[in-house]
Amino acid sequence: MAGAPDEREPGPAAGEPVQQPHVAGRVFPERPPEGKPQHRFLSGFLSNNQKCQLMLLRTLEKNPYVKLLLDAMKHSGCAVNTDRHFSCEDCHGHVSGGFDASTSQIVLCQNNIRSEAHMSRVVTHELIHAFDHCRAHVHWFSNVRHLACSETCVRDRAILSILAVRNISKEVAQKAVAEVFESCFNDLEPFGRIPHNKTYARYAHRDFQNRDRYYSNI
Amino acid sequence: MADGGGGWQPPRPCEAYRAEWKLCRSARHFLHHYYVHGERPSCEQWRRDLARCRDWEERRSAEAQRSLCESERARVQAAQKHALVWTPRQSPPADWHLPLPQEEKDE
Numbered sequence: 214m215a216g217a218p219d220e221r222e223p224g225p226a227a228g229e230p231v232q233q234p235h236v237a238g239r240v241f242p243e244r245p246p247e248g249k250p251q252h253r254f255l256s257g258f259l260s261n262n263q264k265c266q267l268m269l270l271r272t273l274e275k276n277p278y279v280k281l282l283l284d285a286m287k288h289s290g291c292a293v294n295t296d297r298h299f300s301c302e303d304c305h306g307h308v309s310g311g312f313d314a315s316t317s318q319i320v321l322c323q324n325n326i327r328s329e330a331h332m333s334r335v336v337t338h339e340l341i342h343a344f345d346h347c348r349a350h351v352h353w354f355s356n357v358r359h360l361a362c363s364e365t366c367v368r369d370r371a372i373l374s375i376l377a378v379r380n381i382s383k384e385v386a387q388k389a390v391a392e393v394f395e396s397c398f399n400d401l402e403p404f405g406r407i408p409h410n411k412t413y414a415r416y417a418h419r420d421f422q423n424r425d426r427y428y429s430n431i
Numbered sequence: 432m433a434d435g436g437g438g439w440q441p442p443r444p445c446e447a448y449r450a451e452w453k454l455c456r457s458a459r460h461f462l463h464h465y466y467v468h469g470e471r472p473s474c475e476q477w478r479r480d481l482a483r484c485r486d487w488e489e490r491r492s493a494e495a496q497r498s499l500c501e502s503e504r505a506r507v508q509a510a511q512k513h514a515l516v517w518t519p520r521q522s523p524p525a526d527w528h529l530p531l532p533q534e535e536k537d538e
Contacts, residue, residue, distance in 0.1 A: 290523030297531070317527050347524065349517040362516040399513040409463045416454065423443065430442040431503040 240377070241311060241320055243302040265301035265323035268332040276333045277414035281421055282340040285403035291347035298343070308377055310335040312342035314353045319343060344403060357381065361389035362397040439496060442503050445484040452477035476502060 259267070272279055273295065283293055293299075297318075304310075304322035309331065311320045319339040326332050345351050345363045352359045357379065364371040368390055375386040401407065403421060408414040420427070454460055455474035464472040480502050486495040 291527050294528075297528075316531055317524065317529075318531070345517075347520070347527065349515065349519050351517050359517055393516050396513045396516050400515060401510065405510065407463070407467065409459075412454070416450065419447070420443075423447075426440070427442045427503070430440055431500050431507065 240305045240308045241302065241313075242305055244313060244316075244320070261303070261323040262301050265321055265326060265332075268326065268329045269295070269299060269301065269321060269336065271329055272333045272336050276337070277411050277418055278337040278408060279333065279340060281403060281414060281418040282337065282344055284418070284421060286340070286344055286347055289344070289347045291343070293340075293343075310339050311378065312339045312346070314342075314346055314351070317343075317346075348402070357385065357389045358393050361386070362393045362400075365390065365394055365397040368394060441484045441487060441496075441499055443484075445481065445488060448477055448481035448484050452481055 257264075273283070286293055299319050299321060301321045301323040303324045304320070307325060309322050309325050312318075313320055319336070321332070321335060321339075326335060342363050346353070351363060357375065360375055360379065361371060364374040371390045372383065372386045375381070375389065376383065379386070404414070404417040405420055406413060406417055408417055452474055455472055455477055460472060464470075480499060483492075483495040483499045483502075486492045487499065
């Protein structure tokens with residue numbers, strides 16, 4: 214895995230587009246070495262940065278998808294520390310967030326995430342990347358098939374997500390997704406099922422907590 | 432993981448089999464499943480597993496235990512049949528817990 218900061222590609226390894234993005238490449242201007250979140254005091258009571266942090270904390274406490282992913286990561290040796298592994302920053306364009314494999318950080322775009330529901334989706338999405346990074350040798354930057362695999366849930370969205378952070382043609386992205394789709398669509402870790410809504414996510418979490426009993430009795 | 436012998440219990444509480452069966456048979460699940468897979472879900476196995484779980488709870492039936500194990504092993508097998516695109520790690524990434532490369536100094 215290319216972890217050396219010097220040869221890091223611009224921006225995080227994977228991201229989630231809000232709308233149809235035309236951008237690729239550098240959309241995360243605040244990533245190291247110089248980046249520092251800018252505090253803007255808007256007409257609202259809290260700054261974007263403060264709102265982002267508050268929404269993040271609520272999501273981490275309440276969302277069943279996120280709680281399962283955090284447990285699964287802890288179990289895999291990648292316990293998540295909020296201060297270390299999350300960063301609220303301003304981002305260019307319409308991207309909502311990303312996973313920076315070179316610093317093991319999830320970037321949250323404080324200028325683009327406007328609601329707690331949106332925050333929950335972004336955090337879930339990026340935690341899945343972090344989880345894949347934790348359990349497997351994912352070549353985020355050098356192998357577009359690996360990136361495609363981590364983005365695979367629905368084909369078109371996977372293609373859009375790749376195009377948001379890689380300067381490649383749509384055809385190359387489509388081909389990568391097509392090649393890995395069968396295998397990656399059926400890899401349901403850590404949920405064990407497709408969690409269509411929170412009920413499924415809660416059941417999946419319950420199963421995860423029950424795994425010792427499960428595997429010792431089959 | 433051998434069945435038989437002291438200390439065995441069903442892999443899931445019986446209530447979990449019931450909950451899965453009910454979820455499987457719900458209209459919402461039908462829609463999700465049909466949308467994703469193009470066919471209706473099959474829920475019969477959950478019902479059988481529920482019956483066997485209760486059977487074991489009431490009568491400690493060896494046949495129920497055997498069937499339940501077989502059913503769950505089949506589920507595990509089905510989940511594992513696709514090879515991963517990437518190589519699994521033997522241990523988590525070494526830099527996961529390290530401090531950030533350049534700590535920002537507070538002004």
